[in-house]
Amino acid sequence: MPVDIPELRTVNVTRYVTPLREGGSLPALVEADDNFLYVVKFRGAGQGLKALVAELIVGELARALGLRVPELVFIELNEAFGRTEPDEEIQDLLRASTGRNLALHYLSGAITFDPLVKTIEPQLASLIVWLDCLTLNVDRTARNTNLLMWHRELWLIDHGAALYVHHIGPGWAEVKNRPFAQVKDHVLLPQAAELAWADAEGHTRLTPERLRAIVALVPDEWLQEPDLTPEQQRANYVQFLENRLAASEIFVQEATTARHALV
Template sequence: MKISPLRSVRVTRYVTPLREGGSLPAIVEADDGFLYVQKFRGAGQGPKALIAELIGGELARFLGLRIPEIVFSDLDPALSRLEPDEEIQDLLRASGGLNLGVHYLSGSSTFDPVVNDVDALTASRVVWLDCLITNVDRTARNTNLLIWNRELWLIDHGASLYFHHSWENWEEQSVRPFAQVKDHVLLPYASRLEEVDAEYRALLTPEVFRELADLVPDEWLDDPASQRDVYAKFLTSRLAHSSVFVNAALYARNALV
């Protein structure tokens, strides 16, 4: 089983901003006629958020979780001339070139743990993934989960892999437990973590992580060969020490239930 390459599209129209977060994602239309949630390289944390979105999202897809299609999206900064909002103009000008788009799930609703059900296996798979990629942004306050066609879909992995904001001590960070799992919105339902750990350890390999790192475009990296190597090695090391984050998640779950 291989990691699939991404399609590429060209942004033709800026539709509307999504002001839920500080990075100002937006709904855009592309030349294939579809709408996408655009993640801009010129926003807040720059290309690193796009890299985390790409690696985290495509890893989730490889593991069989539901992820809207992710595409490379080319943006002409000249589109900024059509926008009256100065903040949006600045963002579009700063984001010329290659960005990332996530297929817009029209009619979806935000997952609400009070209203929506999730089975134990799915919850355990999502919690395990987020522990692996150190995704701090799947809390009750901001679930980054959608219900679409009565199914659970994962979105927005841009806060994952936070070691790359400093690149320091990545080896040490790769073997640490994921302390933020205690706030994970699906942790109370994740009663099959040990089963999922065995399932995913059998499925994932260093070659899979290398293929994921190879998806990252050169222009998003300062030192492409070296940094891709670190991404692959970080995930490989984290997988090899998965018992550390699984045990931490089990401990945190026991404290809740």
């Protein structure tokens, strides 16, 4: 089956609107030259370029699974924006982020998902839990759901904390069968009653060709591991994801056991 190659548009920042200080990396709301508003994740933030890599890969994996994710775009930041910002912290961040950053289309009027108010149907909840287990996303808890309700539909945001093992150094992609004990804290775990279905769906949709196409989106300039070419670094991400998929029954069982302890 032929694979549609995902593409990301490139836009340019034309106006810095406001910082979003609820994010630890100081993301910001900006206007771009296509007249749309975006939430920018800056390359100069404390989490570094690997957070952008995780944001891009996991966001597009979610999209490949049929989950709703705001459009991701590459967004270019001119060095001039760092000169006029009066806040010194933001000024330093903008100066460090000149060039290509990552942004999400701003969902105007969206509200944070509240698990006490809204119930998510089991297949959708299971697919999100499955994705977060696959990608080691530790940041989907009741305290910080990283889920939005927009036009009565559930949208996934903020995946920079996923794939956290790529911070540990050489050989990170070779670690197999890594558990994901943090699934016990997943905000949607109580509703994830269709994990076996989600596992089958994930294997169907995330083919090796699809994984390679998604990882290929990562720009060379974001891949800065010493002694490794961008191609070798992309191969590490593909290898890691293929290893996780090959051993998915381990994290599915882990999630199932954790769910049974809750319900």
